[in-house]
Amino acid sequence: MKNPIVFILRYIFLVIIFFGAFACSLDNNPTPTNMQEEPIRPVEQATGEITLINDEFEGKKIVIAGSAELNFVVSFENEVSRTFTPVQGEIPVIMMSEDSSKWDIFGKAVAGPAQGKELIPTHSLIGFWMTFGSFYPGVEIYEGNAPDPGASILESNSQEWLVPAERVFDGGPGKDGIPSVDNPEFAGKDDIAYLQPEDLIVGIKRGEVIKAYPHRILDWHEIVNDRVGTDLSLAVTYCPLTGTASGWNRMLGGEETTFGVSGLLYNTNLIPYDRKSDSYWSQMRFDCIFGENKGEQAELISLVETTWQTWVNMYPETEVMTVNTGFVRNYAIYPYGDYRTNGERLIFPLEYDDSRLGRKDRVHAVIVGEKAKVYPMTEF
Amino acid sequence: MGTFKLIMGRYLIFLMLTCIGWINVLPAQCCSGGVPIAGNLSLPGSKKGEVQLQLTYDYNRLRSLFNESENLGDRTRQRSTHSSLLEASYGISKSWSVVSLFSYVSQERIIETIIGQRELTRTLGLGDVVILARKSIVDNNHWGLSIGAGPKVPIGRNDLKDDNQLELAADLQPGSGAWDAMFWLSFSKYRLIRDRLNFSLLGTGRLTGRAERLSGRQSYEFGDEFQLLFGFSERVLLGKVLIDPQLMFRFRQVGADFVNELPLPNTGGSFLHLMPGFSLLANENLSFRFSAEFPVFRYVQGTQLATSQKLTASLFFRLSPSQRSNTPFSLP
Known part of the structure; x- marks a missing residue:
């Protein structure tokens, strides 16, 4: 070896090139949508046929x-x-x-x-x-007019589950790993500065009480346990992976409960659990599929899904959830990348x-x- | 020497059983984030006929919820990994050696629910195995450079289920279910400025393969990974004990996981950890190492838990047929 320093430096150079290229080649996520926090645009007159x-x-x-x-x-x-x-x-x-x-x-x-x-x-x-x-x-x-290619839905072979247990999957975050919001705070539309006119919300009108639950918050929490007026215990359930929202009465068997996110998915859809009995429910079937309440139907509460702009045009006196959820999240960001628009993207399998x-x-x-x-x- | 080896052999077996036992009896209070295979391929290359063994206990706790580089201060979730790793190296010629790394892993996920309950999910099992062929390019009193490559063989299970017989998430499984390609590099500069001051750099790359999960209904690929471990150590004599205090940095970059060939949001990131530690050297053939890791910089894609603390303890043992190593320092 004539000059060990040159020899070694040559190797170091090669190594840096190799590992540098390696590190740069690592695939990363698509940039989440709404990553750039745009200035909030004012709500204008909603028009449409x-x-x-x-x-x-x-x-x-x-x-x-x-x-x-x-x-x-x-x-x-x-x-x-x-x-x-x-x-x-x-x-x-x-x-x-x-x-x-x-x-x-x-x-x-x-x-x-x-x-x-x-x-x-x-x-x-x-x-x-x-x-x-x-x-x-x-x-x-x-x-x-396209014929249904024919579904082949599996029956449950489990004594405990109403759906095939082998098709219920752990979504990753775990039970309550996605925390429900149990003490939502609300404000009038003029005090809300995080919603764009086209953002989707889920709204309820019950008597004089009008409330909006934005997808921007539901995407991160999936369930909001709320009271509407003096007589309705409402759970707004929302599954970001299926895009479905549904309002459920939180009174079960005469007792009030709250719903939480079980962390499980059936057909890539949210499985809420009720904290009173620890029973698991299917959001899209509207029934309890596991536990003490198995077989019971959720009592549905009518909600309307639309844009913030349309909602405010309809109900300017609305209250809307604030970002004071009790948790720190970046509500400006949609957490699932291009999931809601990319038809190829399917994270968990479907039965059909x-x-x-x-x-x-x-x-x-x-x-x-x-x-x-x-x-x-x-x-x- | 024979008695010495016997005693050390007993120590090794004892430590191995202790580590595995430790994992088994840990209180049900944590959860986890990935088996630390790439970061623990740390044995130097063996001389011809030489056997090196290193038994490591590695604890990695993820408790900080990050949105990109912002710590959200959410303490409701924890993941932890307790790993017992056995790395063995055998020198098959003057410059070639074979290394294998076995792991036994406990992955834990714990959630402090808003109603004050603690939800624990825990898996336990044999992890995947790495087999590397290594080539020593330079090995003298001033420099050391070795490279290596080999597969990570998926012998660990990736289909463990919970108490309700539901298959658990991919990152809670002890194995990945996929063959990966591993690349390894070690560079050392000895006698830097002073006689016992050394610089070391250890690089590992992992190109991951794809595994079938959920009864073949989902393809899952963990993110490719690249790590650099670099820093300084110096040998000092404290009383009658030889100690190598070390100050290292670990840079780790992980790509996004892929599900059904599309990148999975909220996976992947870059991390820089400060890693102080020390080695106690009984002699050239037996040493104990301890290190802790503290995050200096964390950037995650989207929102994820990131490492809060990491601890590693290792027992290194060398069985040499005759000659002693001429390197005054070996990484780590």
């Missing part, structure tokens, strides 16, 4: 109202076969019956001879198309991957018993 669909499903007459621009779809049972027509430019009024009664987005007649009457909301969910085929075999698509629509296409699903019919947002 409302479309009505009068339909029948499983022997029930239903009316579905929605608007892609205003970003909402709601559906109600039409027991007395009213004939509805859409009302434009008067949200929260969305439709009128033949007796000139006007009905709002929660299905309540707010003017006309039927004033004060309320339509029965269907059991419904808005979410990504991909999971409905797994939960509701043979799911119909409104005006869809129905390709008639794109996986992440948003649909409104009306559910009757074990059957479902979906109305793609593009229909409105």
